[in-house]
Amino acid sequence: MVESLEPLEQFLREYVELVGGLWDEIEPQVYDVLWPESDLPQRFTVDPEALSEHPSAQFVTFGLPLLDEMLQQAQKQSPTTLVYLDNLHLSPHNLLQQIQRDLTWPEETQARFGLAQPRYVNHSVFWFEVTYQGEDRTQAIHTSTVDRYYGRLVRYLEGVLDNPSLEIQRRWAHPDATAIPLAEAYLLARERVLRNVIPETNNQQVLWQARQAQQLTRVKNYFKDMRAELEERIERARTRNEPLEELQQRRESIEREAALRTEELQRVTPVQSSIRLLNVLHVKIPRLFVEVKLTHTGKGTLPELAPLVVSWQPLVEKTDALNCLNCHQPTYVLTLNRRGGLTCPACNPTGKS
């Protein structure tokens, strides 16, 4: 259900929840919203066609003052900024088998596991407002979420923000896992949004130029017709020996106007885009951490390997990819290089293990 929502609808729901209000979808794309300090619900819709049936509803769309107001409020009110999702089952019966299944160790090594320990991992969800300023102004909302333990972008929280189990109170005394600084997380999230914004800006530029080219053709045709008509009148006046002065002046003024309009339309103004951070929400979710000691089982002498820490996510019931110690990219497969270091397969192309 959540997957099929329009971004705007998603934003409306998230925004209402973030400021502590309630929403009720009375029919597809029509909502009754009860704001925190209000007794009467307000009706909103993201579907223009629903307005005839619900004339009292306010239409939410990008670029309308209502949305701008909401966005501004979202920023000012700074609603709950830290929530917990910690009603998850933390003792799966086959944890070690799952880890063994999800991760691949180097050949000729054996894994020994320590005790699983829960820690809270912080996730930061960033809402960005993107404005494209070209021929007209359009806006879009982008969300990106960073796992602050591994310092990576994740998608599994997308459906979670509607989860009624999100709480302001922390339920357990588990310690927090280490986390990358907020500014670093912000840059990762912003870069992710930028990757979408750059092609979209170019796209809008192309569309705009196409529209301008069309308009230029129309304007040129318009002046061509005017010139033809005038030339006929001049011709007629000439045969009747009438004065031509006025018509010649008219011809000059048409040429001036044509040059002006053409020049205006040929001027290329680049579409500008800007990104603004609207809101940040931190979601702490417990995860199980297990120390893994790999020992060599093959012949030959290799230096002893430092213990690894792997993590398992109760939310998605999966082991997390590890960060390669060499390139820092996520990997589910570890190999052993010639010098006895653990790396991802990409960092160890000879596959020597």
Ligand SMILES: [Zn+2]
């Ligand atoms: Zn690597």
